[in-house]
Amino acid sequence: MIFILSIFGLFIIWYCFSRVFKRRSIPNGLKETPIEYGWPILGIIPKIKGPMQNYLLELSRKHGPIFRIRLGMRDVVILGNYQTIRKALVDDAQIFSGRWKMKLVSVVTHDSGIVFKDGPVWSTQRSFILKVLRDFGMGKSISQDIVQGECLFLLNELDSLQGEIIDFSKIIPIYTANIISKFIMNKRFDRSDPRIKFIEYAIFQTSKQSDIVQRLHLMFPIFDKSTIISKFNLWITSKLQLFSKVERVFHDEIEEHKTNLDYNSEGDDLIDRFLLEQNRLSQSTGIVESFTDKQLIFMTFEMFGAGYETTSTTLGWSMLFMSRYKDIQKKVYEEILNVIGEERMPTMNDKKSLNYTQAVMDEILRLSSVAPLGIFHRTFNDTSVDNYFIPKNSLVFANYYACHTDPDIWLKPVEFYPEHFLIKCENDELKYSPREELIPFGIGKRQCIGESLARMEYFIFFVSILQRYQVDFSENISDSLFEETLRGNEGIIRYSKIKNFIFKTHNY
Numbered sequence: 242m243i244f245i246l247s248i249f250g251l252f253i254i255w256y257c258f259s260r261v262f263k264r265r266s267i268p269n270g271l272k273e274t275p276i277e278y279g280w281p282i283l284g285i286i287p288k289i290k291g292p293m294q295n296y297l298l299e300l301s302r303k304h305g306p307i308f309r310i311r312l313g314m315r316d317v318v319i320l321g322n323y324q325t326i327r328k329a330l331v332d333d334a335q336i337f338s339g340r341w342k343m344k345l346v347s348v349v350t351h352d353s354g355i356v357f358k359d360g361p362v363w364s365t366q367r368s369f370i371l372k373v374l375r376d377f378g379m380g381k382s383i384s385q386d387i388v389q390g391e392c393l394f395l396l397n398e399l400d401s402l403q404g405e406i407i408d409f410s411k412i413i414p415i416y417t418a419n420i421i422s423k424f425i426m427n428k429r430f431d432r433s434d435p436r437i438k439f440i441e442y443a444i445f446q447t448s449k450q451s452d453i454v455q456r457l458h459l460m461f462p463i464f465d466k467s468t469i470i471s472k473f474n475l476w477i478t479s480k481l482q483l484f485s486k487v488e489r490v491f492h493d494e495i496e497e498h499k500t501n502l503d504y505n506s507e508g509d510d511l512i513d514r515f516l517l518e519q520n521r522l523s524q525s526t527g528i529v530e531s532f533t534d535k536q537l538i539f540m541t542f543e544m545f546g547a548g549y550e551t552t553s554t555t556l557g558w559s560m561l562f563m564s565r566y567k568d569i570q571k572k573v574y575e576e577i578l579n580v581i582g583e584e585r586m587p588t589m590n591d592k593k594s595l596n597y598t599q600a601v602m603d604e605i606l607r608l609s610s611v612a613p614l615g616i617f618h619r620t621f622n623d624t625s626v627d628n629y630f631i632p633k634n635s636l637v638f639a640n641y642y643a644c645h646t647d648p649d650i651w652l653k654p655v656e657f658y659p660e661h662f663l664i665k666c667e668n669d670e671l672k673y674s675p676r677e678e679l680i681p682f683g684i685g686k687r688q689c690i691g692e693s694l695a696r697m698e699y700f701i702f703f704v705s706i707l708q709r710y711q712v713d714f715s716e717n718i719s720d721s722l723f724e725e726t727l728r729g730n731e732g733i734i735r736y737s738k739i740k741n742f743i744f745k746t747h748n749y
């Protein structure tokens with residue numbers, strides 16, 4: 242036993258040293274990207290106090306807008322401002338559109354889905370989803386009906402809870418989940434439905450950052466290489482159990498669709514369309530290619546995962562900012578009253594007339610930066626940004642949060658200042674002016690698939706809520722608690738820690 246442990250210990254030491262002292266050859270004319278090494282073996286881990294994106298922002302002040310960190314034993318390239326993010330993800334999109342492949346995720350998802358895939362399967366499936374969503378009117382009037390419908394359900398619920406303290410983070414997700422569900426499976430769920438409860442639970446379990454095993458795998462490549470560690474991992478067992486349940490829930494849905502689908506129709510939702518394409522491929526070539534049942538299961542699960550929490554969290558931040566800045570809330574209400582009135586529900590056609598409201602909404606997107614580091618990218622080949630060499634297979638984080646709080650771009654980077662998005666016209670009126678540096682949905686080939694749907698949900702829900710209610714904190718919020726909330730949290734999603742609000746009809 243001691244002998245085996247000694248061999249294993251020596252192997253670990255050799256592996257660590259070989260990683261730390263690994264030399265890289267830099268092609269002529271290119272420079273090595275600056276690096277923050279941190280501690281031996283642990284790298285910068287002990288230095289990270291608070292949210293990762295904030296620490297990376299500090300580092301970009303020291304190293305410049307492109308640098309590397311040693312995260313555990315893994316080198317990560319950081320794109321630290323708008324220019325470097327754009328140069329990499331847009332100008333060099335072919336190289337930077339890979340995803341970091343985590344063995345653990347591949348195992349539990351049977352290497353299916355879209356969010357963590359790249360290459361031909363990803364591009365076929367991404368084009369397919371985008372086409373279906375476009376056909377079903379994403380960003381157009383069909384989806385507007387769906388979004389307005391869900392918004393009415395929300396308003397009814399808020400009506401029934403008027404004047405009470407509401408945990409908004411518990412109220413809102415069912416409505417954003419139902420909008421995605423309508424596109425995917427043409428269904429809406431009650432909050433108490435065990436299927437939607439389970440989907441929410443499974444998404445929470447897969448995205449929660451306290452998951453030490455996932456972190457270890459990301460930070461220490463040895464975990465990815467060692468099949469022994471992976472095979473006997475309790476984590477794998479528990480996640481396999483969770484994902485086999487996910488499979489069962491979506492499998493039942495797919496079987497129901499298969500039974501009811503008219504194969505001569507156009508289909509009513511994403512699942513139908515997928516099955517039609519699967520059938521077409523199988524009839525014409527005998528091979529379904531990437532259109533397998535497993536792909537359908539995990540792709541639909543990921544659409545829920547990527548879509549519902551991001552949108553509901555953005556609305557949560559909106560309530561926070563509106564409660565904090567009552568004068569701004571009042572100005573938004575007055576503009577809504579002017580343009581839409583009290584009775585009619587907002588439509589996307591109203592957007593262009595709501596200059597101030599749009600500026601406020603963009604400012605909320607900027608300061609909330611709900612997905613601060615997006616989803617990790619990978620380079621397919623050796624490349625460079627600003628003459629800094631970036632080798633093939635680099636893990637890349639785009640710090641969207643840094644871009645959104647960059648003092649070189651924003652006049653008041655950490656203050657709530659809707660004027661960032663307003664310009665004065667000749668007649669002295671203030672007009673909404675979008676800024677290309679606001680990129681909460683990412684940019685380039687991996688830009689968010691659901692952006693136009695999310696923007697529609699955000700607009701209809703935000704305007705409808707403020708049209709009907711005055712929103713306020715449920716208790717006195719100190720400056721320090723507000724600032725702490727603004728600093729954000731660890732994790733893939735930045736959420737507002739302040740969740741309790743009171744909704745009352747207007748008394749301006």
Ligand code: HEM
Nearest residue numbers: 356547548551552555612615616682683687689690691695
């Ligand atoms: C406010 C709401 C949302 C925000 C802030 C947001 C943000 C993002 C970001 C930052 C990315 C990663 C970009 C990158 O890799 O650099 C992303 C990817 C993605 N989002 Fe969203 N998203 C939102 C809503 C949605 C919705 C409603 C859906 C589904 C209908 C959705 C589906 C996806 C998918 C499938 C991907 C992965 C795309 C790929 O890897 O090719 N998102 N989103």
